[in-house]
Amino acid sequence: ADIFIFDPQRIALGPRRKDVDRVTGTPRFRSSAIGVRATIVNGVVVVNDGVITGATPGHVVRPR
Numbered sequence: 001a002d003i004f005i006f007d008p009q010r011i012a013l014g015p016r017r018k019d020v021d022r023v024t025g026t027p028r029f030r031s032s033a034i035g036v037r038a039t040i041v042n043g044v045v046v047v048n049d050g051v052i053t054g055a056t057p058g059h060v061v062r063p064r
Helices: none
Strands: 003-006 012-020 027-034 036-041 044-048
Touching: none
Parallel strands: none
Antiparallel strands: 003 036, 012 027, 036 044
């Protein structure tokens, strides 16, 4: 199972910025979360204390 750990006293949206979607290449607005302690996907830490680790154990699920 995937796990998302956050601090309920600090969870909030960070500043919004324009970015390019990594999957589709289309423009989009993105906002980093504040107060995220960790995100674990397939048992691998992908976010640790708000920092993306670079690990990519999951995959994009697309409708058929």
